[in-house]
Amino acid sequence: MGSRASTLLREEEIEEIKKETGFSHSQITRLYSRFTSLDKGENGTLSREDFQRIPELAINPLGDRIINAFFPDGEDQVNFRGFMRTLAHFRPVEDNEKNKNLSNTEPLNSRTNKLHFAFQLYDLDRDDKISRDELLQVGAALAHGDTRVCYVGGGGGGGGGGRFGLNVQLQAQLAGPALLCNVCSADFGLVQIMPPSSGPSGSSPVVTCNCCELAVT
Amino acid sequence: MTDPVSAAAAVFQLWLLIVVFFIVLPAMFGISLGVSGVYIQVLVRILQWATVRIQRGRQEQPGGATPSAGIIEHTGGSMEEEMEQLRLSRRPEAGEFSLSDAIYFCQKGLESIVEDQVTQRFSSEELASWNLLTRTNQNFQYISLRLTIFWVLGVFVRYGVLLPLRVALAVIGLSWLVLGTTVVGFLPESSMKNWLSELVHLTCYRICARGLSATIHYHNKENRPQKGGICVANHTTPIDVVILANDGCYAMVGQIHRGLMGVIQRSMVRSCPHIWFERSEMKDRHAVTSRLRAHVSARTKLPILIFPEGTCVNNTSVLMFKKGSFEVRGTIHPVAIKYDPRFGDAFWNSTKYNMVSYLLRMMTSWAIVVNVWYLPPMTIQAGEDAAHFASRVKSAIARRGGLLDLAWDGGLKRGKVKDCFREEQQKMYSSTVVQNGIEPPGSSRNPPEEE
Numbered sequence: 001m002g003s004r005a006s007t008l009l010r011e012e013e014i015e016e017i018k019k020e021t022g023f024s025h026s027q028i029t030r031l032y033s034r035f036t037s038l039d040k041g042e043n044g045t046l047s048r049e050d051f052q053r054i055p056e057l058a059i060n061p062l063g064d065r066i067i068n069a070f071f072p073d074g075e076d077q078v079n080f081r082g083f084m085r086t087l088a089h090f091r092p093v094e095d096n097e098k099n100k101n102l103s104n105t106e107p108l109n110s111r112t113n114k115l116h117f118a119f120q121l122y123d124l125d126r127d128d129k130i131s132r133d134e135l136l137q138v139g140a141a142l143a144h145g146d147t148r149v150c151y152v153g154g155g156g157g158g159g160g161g162g163r164f165g166l167n168v169q170l171q172a173q174l175a176g177p178a179l180l181c182n183v184c185s186a187d188f189g190l191v192q193i194m195p196p197s198s199g200p201s202g203s204s205p206v207v208t209c210n211c212c213e214l215a216v217t
Numbered sequence: 218m219t220d221p222v223s224a225a226a227a228v229f230q231l232w233l234l235i236v237v238f239f240i241v242l243p244a245m246f247g248i249s250l251g252v253s254g255v256y257i258q259v260l261v262r263i264l265q266w267a268t269v270r271i272q273r274g275r276q277e278q279p280g281g282a283t284p285s286a287g288i289i290e291h292t293g294g295s296m297e298e299e300m301e302q303l304r305l306s307r308r309p310e311a312g313e314f315s316l317s318d319a320i321y322f323c324q325k326g327l328e329s330i331v332e333d334q335v336t337q338r339f340s341s342e343e344l345a346s347w348n349l350l351t352r353t354n355q356n357f358q359y360i361s362l363r364l365t366i367f368w369v370l371g372v373f374v375r376y377g378v379l380l381p382l383r384v385a386l387a388v389i390g391l392s393w394l395v396l397g398t399t400v401v402g403f404l405p406e407s408s409m410k411n412w413l414s415e416l417v418h419l420t421c422y423r424i425c426a427r428g429l430s431a432t433i434h435y436h437n438k439e440n441r442p443q444k445g446g447i448c449v450a451n452h453t454t455p456i457d458v459v460i461l462a463n464d465g466c467y468a469m470v471g472q473i474h475r476g477l478m479g480v481i482q483r484s485m486v487r488s489c490p491h492i493w494f495e496r497s498e499m500k501d502r503h504a505v506t507s508r509l510r511a512h513v514s515a516r517t518k519l520p521i522l523i524f525p526e527g528t529c530v531n532n533t534s535v536l537m538f539k540k541g542s543f544e545v546r547g548t549i550h551p552v553a554i555k556y557d558p559r560f561g562d563a564f565w566n567s568t569k570y571n572m573v574s575y576l577l578r579m580m581t582s583w584a585i586v587v588n589v590w591y592l593p594p595m596t597i598q599a600g601e602d603a604a605h606f607a608s609r610v611k612s613a614i615a616r617r618g619g620l621l622d623l624a625w626d627g628g629l630k631r632g633k634v635k636d637c638f639r640e641e642q643q644k645m646y647s648s649t650v651v652q653n654g655i656e657p658p659g660s661s662r663n664p665p666e667e668e
Contacts (some may be wrong), residue, residue, distance in 0.1 A: 056325070066323060122316070142322065142643065
């Protein structure tokens with residue numbers, strides 16, 4: 001990792017991060033100084049404890065899951081590149097219009113990648129599916145077991161809107177408000193996300209609405 | 218044939234005499250010769266010129282950007298408002314949690330990772346523009362020759378001229394304090410003794426203030442703390458004590474230290490009643506409160522000086538006031554202290570610097586310019602509990618000093634946040650979901666089916 005140079009982020013590294021994530025030069029330097037201020041051990045990487053030292057994150061009901069998102073593949077330390085890669089998901093989508101880079105890979109902050117990030121908040125065992133248990137775990141985390149709050153969702157078939165009993169095994173699908181199907185009326189159909197890897201190469205992944213099977217991007 | 222050693226000694230003696238006659242003696246009697254006033258004005262001019270020059274240089278360079286540009290696009294709004302936005306299209310019923318609710322917490326969590334309100338209070342404030350001190354230089358880029366010359370000159374002046382002067386003044390001031398209070402301590406209890414002790418304390422603190430090139434502006438002196446009251450202020454540095462004691466005498470509260478501090482503390486308490494605690498006693502809140510109460514109820518004693526934050530904060534905000542001192546049932550005299558960060562960073566980052574290196578940094582800054590506002594006295598109202606009273610006083614101080622009013626505990630500098638705050642967030646979410654369920658429009662919704 002090199003010497004502990006808290007203010008020396010080399011220009012080549014900044015350029016690489018800029019290409020990979022789309023952040024501007026000043027944003028990268030600012031986030032780097034934030035990274036070093038969080039890095040109490042001064043070894044160039046952040047551990048889970050470094051994140052938990054942020055009080056506003058520690059009181060967030062989903063704080064632990066958000067921290068896990070920074071540590072893929074079960075590692076314990078994240079370096080600056082990984083830190084920026086995860087943060088890049090949260091850049092506004094409109095910014096991509098401004099700096100169109102000509103690379104063929106999908107930008108990290110595309111709509112699909114954002115949804116994938118949110119999906120992983122629920123999918124703890126990383127099997128690309130959200131089980132009923134995982135769903136209820138998130139509900140319990142948000143509401144601290146308040147029994148007045150329950151989950152109501154659609155079944156696997158079209159139309160949806162029904163309540164399902166607690167003893168029904170169910171594979172839920174992620175519903176995002178931004179991806180409403182314009183055709184279905186009030187009781188919208190649930191949207192199925194295809195993982196980016198399974199889409200045909202070269203074209204952007206397709207998101208379909210279950211109820212009317214129209215392609216919605 | 219002059220001997221170089223004796224020549225140096227003669228120069229030193231002359232210098233010392235000048236220091237004593239032109240700085241120490243006027244300081245003791247509160248007279249100013251106007252030198253520091255001129256110095257500050259010259260400094261302000263130079264720093265203004267430097268700011269303009271740096272901004273011009275930054276515009277000329279490609280790829281430069283303002284350092285403190287915001288990085289988060291805040292939508293603003295409470296949890297209820299944002300939840301409503303998220304759930305608008307989903308139209309769930311009351312009590313129903315929607316998958317997209319997690320997105321609100323995810324967003325807030327990421328925002329706090331990029332920039333949070335608490336951890337930044339425990340490190341020095343970022344300056345809008347460089348003030349020609351190496352320590353505040355974050356993106357050093359060569360801008361112009363003149364700027365560099367000024368910086369070099371500044372280093373020479375601060376380290377070569379000002380530092381020895383200030384060290385000498387500090388030594389004189391502290392030894393005068395120890396000697397004076399010990400001598401006064403031998404006198405029997407009388408009003409003469411109190412008057413002398415106040416004189417000794419005042420003169421010593423005035424010398425120490427000159428030793429830091431402190432320019433203090435007191436506002437609203439009619440609200441100065443009276444005998445038998447409690448003075449509370451926001452805490453940035455141990456120098457706060459010197460700043461406040463330049464204008465009046467206070468009874469200090471604190472732990473007994475070892476070493477030099479302990480010597481000073483023990484001699485101070487001989488001449489007038491300060492409240493020093495052993496380390497073990499500090500943990501016993503009841504003992505602390507009863508001693509404070511005993512001091513306050515004897516209305517002839519000096520006002521107690523307390524910093525309810527419990528720790529040093531970087532002077533951009535006021536953190537939670539511990540309610541212990543507000544349970545004592547005295548009159549509270551709030552004081553707001555605000556340092557001007559252009560002339561030197563007064564914040565003591567105790568995790569980074571120990572006392573000696575902190576004082577050295579203080580003595581090699583340009584100066585310390587500080588505004589002190591005395592606020593009108595406040596008392597606890599009927600039906601108000603100590604915690605609420607504490608936060609009322611805190612808001613008054615924050616408003617007066619132009620500081621941010623935060624409810625976070627200063628103990629977060631070293632400790633973890635309590636779980637009950639997380640439960641508060643969860644409770645807020647539950648009540649939002651239960652109450653703000655959006656009614657479905659008309660009959661377009663299918664009736665619930667049993668499975």
